[in-house]
Amino acid sequence: AQSVTQLGSHVSVSEGALVLLRCNYSSSVPPYLFWYVQYPNQGLQLLLKYTSAATLVKGINGFEAEFKKSETSFHLTKPSAHMSDAAEYFCALRKGGFKTIFGAGTRLFVKA
Amino acid sequence: DAGVIQSPRHEVTEMGQEVTLRCKPISGHNSLFWYRQTMMRGLELLIYFNNNVPIDDSGMPEDRFSAKMPNASFSTLKIQPSEPRDSAVYFCASSREETQYFGPGTRLLVL
Numbered sequence: 001a002q003s004v005t006q007l008g009s010h011v012s013v014s015e016g017a018l019v020l021l022r023c024n025y026s027s028s029v030p031p032y033l034f035w036y037v038q039y040p041n042q043g044l045q046l047l048l049k050y051t052s053a054a055t056l057v058k059g060i061n062g063f064e065a066e067f068k069k070s071e072t073s074f075h076l077t078k079p080s081a082h083m084s085d086a087a088e089y090f091c092a093l094r095k096g097g098f099k100t101i102f103g104a105g106t107r108l109f110v111k112a
Numbered sequence: 113d114a115g116v117i118q119s120p121r122h123e124v125t126e127m128g129q130e131v132t133l134r135c136k137p138i139s140g141h142n143s144l145f146w147y148r149q150t151m152m153r154g155l156e157l158l159i160y161f162n163n164n165v166p167i168d169d170s171g172m173p174e175d176r177f178s179a180k181m182p183n184a185s186f187s188t189l190k191i192q193p194s195e196p197r198d199s200a201v202y203f204c205a206s207s208r209e210e211t212q213y214f215g216p217g218t219r220l221l222v223l
Contacts, residue, residue: 032210043116043203043214044155051210090155094210098143098162102155 002027004093006103014111019063019078021106023091026072033074034092034100035065044090050074061085086110114138116215118204124221130192133218136185137206145212146179146189147203155203161187194222 007022025031032051036044048059055067065076074091091103117136125131137144145160159169161181169179176195181187191198199222205212 034211036214041219043216044205045214046211049211098145098160098167098207099157100145100212104154 002031002093002101004091004101004103006089006091006106008106009104010107010109012109012111013081015083016080019076019081019085019108021076021089021091021108023065023074023076023103024072025074025091025093027093032094033065033067034094035059035063035074035076036090036092036102037061038088038090038105040087047076047089081108081110083110083112116204116206116213118202118215118218120218121216122219122221124223125194126223127195128193129222130190131194131198131220131222133189133202133204133220135187135189135204135215137187137204138208138213139185141206141208141213142184143207143212144181144187145205145207146187147205148200149203149217150200158189194220196222198222 003026005024034049035047037047038044047063048057050057050067058064063078065074067074088105088107090105092100094100119134143162146158149155158171159179164181179189201217201219203214203217205214
């Protein structure tokens with residue numbers, strides 16, 4: 001069965017520090033993987049996606065993620081956090097077909 | 113290019129009333145999804161359509177919930193009768209290929 005696990009429901013970083021949000025997946029077939037961001041009172045927005053091309057995927061707002069098959073991971077990083085990055089982040093997996101499985105979300109706090 | 117449009121953005125109703133949520137997907141997208149988001153349960157897929165046909169409604173909580181997609185540009189999610197535990201944010205999303213695009217959501221409060 002396919003699943004997505006986000007490690008840590010809350011992550012707090014200082015402004016300017018590295019952001020690392022962890023996501024592990026389980027899939028019996030090559031997955032499509034996504035990171036979405038949700039700002040307060042808004043819908044989810046696509047940050048980036050992996051669709052079996054380059055393993056290092058660059059997204060919007062300076063975020064990137066690396067697909068590591070050996071570790072079944074797709075962690076999201078940003079070298080330097082900004083106050084505007086404070087939001088909830090969702091890792092998601094789509095295995096062919098139509099359904100996308102979302103992780104439980106990680107809320108990112110950025111301290112001044 | 114307009115994104116996914118949902119209406120109303122906020123709805124407050126009393127227990128037992130009928131609630132209808134509306135969604136207009138992005139033009140050209142052939143899949144449509146309804147989600148519910150709560151603090152306790154996170155983001156839950158309720159139902160999804162492909163080419164206006166319901167494919168999987170296993171996430172619909174109970175018979176009080178129903179969804180329709182009469183054409184490629186409109187879908188509704190209906191709750192009848194509504195209950196306080198239905199209070200949540202309901203999102204509609206559409207896709208053409210692998211990426212889903214979300215609407216702004218409808219925040220529903222059932223008193």
